[in-house]
Amino acid sequence: MTQPLLSYKNVCKSYQQRQILNNVNLDIEPGMVVGLLGKNGAGKTTLLRNALGLLTPEQGSVHVFGEKSNELSAHNKTRIGYVAQQTFGYEGFKIADALALHRSFYPDWDEVLENKWLTRFELNPTTAINDLSIGQRQTLALIMAMAYRPKLLILDEPVASLDPIARREFMGDLFDLALDSDSGILFSSHITSDIERVASHIALIKDGELLIMDELDLIRDTVRKVSFADSRVDLSAYKVLNKQPNSAIIYGYTGQDIAGSIAINALSLEQLFVELHG
Amino acid sequence: MLEFINVNPNSGDPIYKQLHEQIVRLIVGGQLATGDELPSVRKIADHLAVNPMTVSRAIGQLVDQGWLERRRGQATRVAQKTTQKTDQQETLLFKAIDQLIQQAQQLDVPQSTLSELIKKRWEL
Amino acid sequence: MNPASNRPWYQGITSLWLKEAGCASYFIAALISTLLCLVAIGVDEELLELMIMFSTISMYSAIAWQSIKMQATEWQVLVPDYCKHVMFQGKFFLVVNNIIALSSITIAGNAVLLTTLCVANLLGIIIWFLNRSNSHLFTAICYFFFLISILICVLIDQLSLWLAPICALGFIGIVLAHKTFTNAYRWHSDSLANYRQGLQSGWSPIPSGFLSNYGNAINKQLFPLSYFVGASLSQYLILIAIFCGMAVTVNLFINIIEHAVFILTLLLFTIVTLSLWSKIQKQNSWELLFTLPIYNSSYSAKVALSHSAFKLAIMIAALFFITVLALVIPHQELFLFNILGYALACASGVLFSFAISNVCKNINLLGVFLCLSFGFNMGLVNYIFDHGDSLLVLVLVSLYTVLMAGLNRFTVRYI
Numbered sequence: 001m002t003q004p005l006l007s008y009k010n011v012c013k014s015y016q017q018r019q020i021l022n023n024v025n026l027d028i029e030p031g032m033v034v035g036l037l038g039k040n041g042a043g044k045t046t047l048l049r050n051a052l053g054l055l056t057p058e059q060g061s062v063h064v065f066g067e068k069s070n071e072l073s074a075h076n077k078t079r080i081g082y083v084a085q086q087t088f089g090y091e092g093f094k095i096a097d098a099l100a101l102h103r104s105f106y107p108d109w110d111e112v113l114e115n116k117w118l119t120r121f122e123l124n125p126t127t128a129i130n131d132l133s134i135g136q137r138q139t140l141a142l143i144m145a146m147a148y149r150p151k152l153l154i155l156d157e158p159v160a161s162l163d164p165i166a167r168r169e170f171m172g173d174l175f176d177l178a179l180d181s182d183s184g185i186l187f188s189s190h191i192t193s194d195i196e197r198v199a200s201h202i203a204l205i206k207d208g209e210l211l212i213m214d215e216l217d218l219i220r221d222t223v224r225k226v227s228f229a230d231s232r233v234d235l236s237a238y239k240v241l242n243k244q245p246n247s248a249i250i251y252g253y254t255g256q257d258i259a260g261s262i263a264i265n266a267l268s269l270e271q272l273f274v275e276l277h278g
Numbered sequence: 279m280l281e282f283i284n285v286n287p288n289s290g291d292p293i294y295k296q297l298h299e300q301i302v303r304l305i306v307g308g309q310l311a312t313g314d315e316l317p318s319v320r321k322i323a324d325h326l327a328v329n330p331m332t333v334s335r336a337i338g339q340l341v342d343q344g345w346l347e348r349r350r351g352q353a354t355r356v357a358q359k360t361t362q363k364t365d366q367q368e369t370l371l372f373k374a375i376d377q378l379i380q381q382a383q384q385l386d387v388p389q390s391t392l393s394e395l396i397k398k399r400w401e402l
Numbered sequence: 403m404n405p406a407s408n409r410p411w412y413q414g415i416t417s418l419w420l421k422e423a424g425c426a427s428y429f430i431a432a433l434i435s436t437l438l439c440l441v442a443i444g445v446d447e448e449l450l451e452l453m454i455m456f457s458t459i460s461m462y463s464a465i466a467w468q469s470i471k472m473q474a475t476e477w478q479v480l481v482p483d484y485c486k487h488v489m490f491q492g493k494f495f496l497v498v499n500n501i502i503a504l505s506s507i508t509i510a511g512n513a514v515l516l517t518t519l520c521v522a523n524l525l526g527i528i529i530w531f532l533n534r535s536n537s538h539l540f541t542a543i544c545y546f547f548f549l550i551s552i553l554i555c556v557l558i559d560q561l562s563l564w565l566a567p568i569c570a571l572g573f574i575g576i577v578l579a580h581k582t583f584t585n586a587y588r589w590h591s592d593s594l595a596n597y598r599q600g601l602q603s604g605w606s607p608i609p610s611g612f613l614s615n616y617g618n619a620i621n622k623q624l625f626p627l628s629y630f631v632g633a634s635l636s637q638y639l640i641l642i643a644i645f646c647g648m649a650v651t652v653n654l655f656i657n658i659i660e661h662a663v664f665i666l667t668l669l670l671f672t673i674v675t676l677s678l679w680s681k682i683q684k685q686n687s688w689e690l691l692f693t694l695p696i697y698n699s700s701y702s703a704k705v706a707l708s709h710s711a712f713k714l715a716i717m718i719a720a721l722f723f724i725t726v727l728a729l730v731i732p733h734q735e736l737f738l739f740n741i742l743g744y745a746l747a748c749a750s751g752v753l754f755s756f757a758i759s760n761v762c763k764n765i766n767l768l769g770v771f772l773c774l775s776f777g778f779n780m781g782l783v784n785y786i787f788d789h790g791d792s793l794l795v796l797v798l799v800s801l802y803t804v805l806m807a808g809l810n811r812f813t814v815r816y817i
Contacts, residue, residue, distance in 0.1 A: 015591075033329060049476070052476070052479070052480060053479065054476060054479065054588075054589045072480075074482035074483070077479075077480050077481070077482045078482060080480055082476070082477050082480055083477075084476040084477060086594065088475070089471070089474075089475040089477065089478065090417075091421075091422045091423075092417045092418065092420075092421030092422030092423070092425075092426075093414065093417040093418075093421070094417070097414060097417050098414075098417070100413065100414075101413050101414040101417075102481070104408065104409035104413060105409075105481045105482060105483060105484060105487075145477075168327040171327050172323075172324055172327065175320075175323065175329060175330050179330060179331075192287075192288075193287040193288055194287075196287035196288075196293065197285075197287050197293070197326075197327055197328045197329065198328075198329055199329065200329055200331045200332075216292070216332075217292050217293075217294050217332070217335060220291075220292035220295075221292060265290075266290050266291070267290065268287075268288055268289060268290050269287075270288060271290075
């Protein structure tokens with residue numbers, strides 16, 4: 001088996017006595033587009049920052065390309081792309097100047113790709129970055145993180161401030177990267193319809209715990225909401241994600257009858273998300 | 279054929295299932311004839327803004343089930359009609375009928391009344 | 403494959419150091435005072451000493467600011483050599499600064515100034531190294547060391563030579579130990595907030611929250627100006643009032659009229675410049691002001707802003723008139739014309755600066771014009787205090803004040 005691009009092993013992290021991540025295990029392999037789904041404050045950003053070595057876990061380990069994430073070599077750093085939630089850092093620059101400086105740090109920068117994206121997102125290279133809107137800054141940050149076709153791309157709420165058309169086009173670029181360059185992509189979002197379209201895999205995080213991490217289609221096919229009158233119904237054959245007095249969310253359902261159940265319903269990703277936090 | 283397909287990420291069905299069902303409908307309904315070429319996976323994915331892996335999973339299933347055929351180095355085409363496919367015309371209605379029956383039961387409408395209702399509406 | 407090989411060391415230098423507002427305010431100050439070192443050689447030894455101290459510390463502050471920015475930027479650690487690239491430019495500036503200082507010392511032929519340079523470098527290095535991992539301390543650290551350095555220059559005529567080797571030992575210690583200050587330039591979760599705050603307040607020495615409870619009444623009076631400048635407006639005014647009170651008290655015992663007037667004027671115009679600086683940083687908050695159910699149109703909001711600037715000018719004039727009167731009375735040197743003219747000139751200077759900020763929308767342009775008007779106002783006010791003992795001057799100053807009030811009101815339409 002190939003070595004995963006990014007690998008979390010039993011990662012725990014707390015901040016000011018609050019447990020943010022609790023025993024997270026997650027592997028990102030080439031070609032995967034993993035959507036990290038969770039409420040605000042569930043620990044998504046902390047999880048991503050651990051992958052970049054910005055934070056170090058108290059327990060467990062995070063490895064990127066087989067190296068510890070906080071001791072990455074320069075070569076491996078040029079193979080990671082990252083876009084933070086708040087994009088800034090090139091205040092005072094014009095777009096062209098900022099790209100020229102950024103480009104100079106990456107030997108494999110693809111200028112054709114850069115220009116294609118600049119034209120497509122209608123960014124004028126002579127505009128000062130201070131004058132850009134939040135959405136435009138985000139597109140610029142995406143260009144800066146993707147123009148060297150990183151092997152591992154980490155995006156924190158990447159499309160939140162893009163308009164729907166830019167979002168669609170950006171998704172196409174993500175697929176190109178994942179399939180043509182065999183990269184792994186990990187992105188956090190709480191826009192379930194975007195995740196549904198883009199992701200090949202889903203990692204669902206709640207209160208710092210990774211509830212599910214699997215192929216999106218598999219999750220959609222085998223997650224069910226079971227309603228019942230008697231809460232003593234036997235669900236031991238499945239992984240129970242959430243249990244309420246009269247219903248439960250189960251994972252691993254393959255079409256059997258469940259004795260004592262009133263209804264077994266499939267859930268869309270959004271419904272699943274809402275039910276889990278109900 | 280791209281214009282006949284659309285997916286709804288918020289619906290209860292996974293996208294690959296929606297694609298599968300819609301292509302089957304197009305074949306059974308005759309919009310896609312035997313031998314028609316399908317656009318490439320990447321083209322379909324771009325058009326719908328969904329992950330190409332999802333499209334390729336749907337097409338793969340259709341090939342496995344004999345709806346489509348794939349030859350080395352050629353575009354995917356609609357396969358020869360078989361008897362199994364004509365049965366599908368009816369199977370495709372199962373889901374809608376199941377829903378109808380469920381609603382009828384909830385409203386306490388007996389089976390005979392439902393049949394009559396269908397007959398009445400049909401002749402409208 | 404070495405990516406650094408195809409990148410000239412100066413790439414991005416103007417954007418990094420001159421165009422980013424936070425860094426530029428320190429860097430430009432450093433550049434100007436470095437050049438003033440050369441000018442000061444023939445003029446005044448004390449000025450040279452002050453300029454050496456000031457330029458070096460400003461330069462280190464600019465570098466410290468870059469290191470704050472590094473800590474606030476998440477992607478910085480992922481870009482190999484980015485930090486090195488920026489810091490190399492910083493080190494280059496330091497070397498240039500030191501070379502100019504050294505050569506002006508050589509030309510002036512005063513070896514004792516070498517001690518000043520050494521002390522300035524040591525203080526600067528301490529600023530830089532403290533800021534490399536403590537972003538929240540930026541303004542506090544910089545001001546503490548600015549204060550120390552100025553005190554050193556003012557209080558001690560000539561530093562004793564033995565300080566130089568001690569400073570040299572200090573450098574060596576820091577250089578040897580710098581590997582042990584591990585997490586330099588590392589990202590911190592709170593550094594982005596510190597960076598933003600630093601960017602907005604510029605050189606403002608007042609920590610947010612200071613005296614904020616006492617200023618509410620003043621801020622209410624000066625709305626919507628206070629809305630733009632923030633709570634610091636009332637804090638500045640209280641600070642000025644406290645200084646006025648201190649000056650009057652001290653003046654009862656020693657005659658410090660000249661010094662007190664000069665320092666108060668300096669303080670006033672510095673504060674006005676700072677307020678306008680933080681106002682332009684918050685340009686986009688206009689929209690919020692318009693949506694509040696207070697004004698009928700955007701124009702009436704602008705007029706209200708000009709009125710509050712006018713009120714501020716009146717408050718300043720009254721405060722300064724009373725203060726200077728209280729300063730003069732115990733020494734029986736009553737020049738009513740001078741004092742009136744002085745107070746009016748201060749008020750008109752405030753109005754002038756506001757008129758400039760009404761017209762200038764570009765932050766760089768505003769910076770330049772604010773500096774120019776700062777110098778002009780200082781000169782005018784001090785001239786009037788010294789020479790404004792005739793009715794004619796008083797009448798002229800009054801006319802000037804009316805003119806400035808009109809200008810401030812008129813330029814509102816360009817905001």
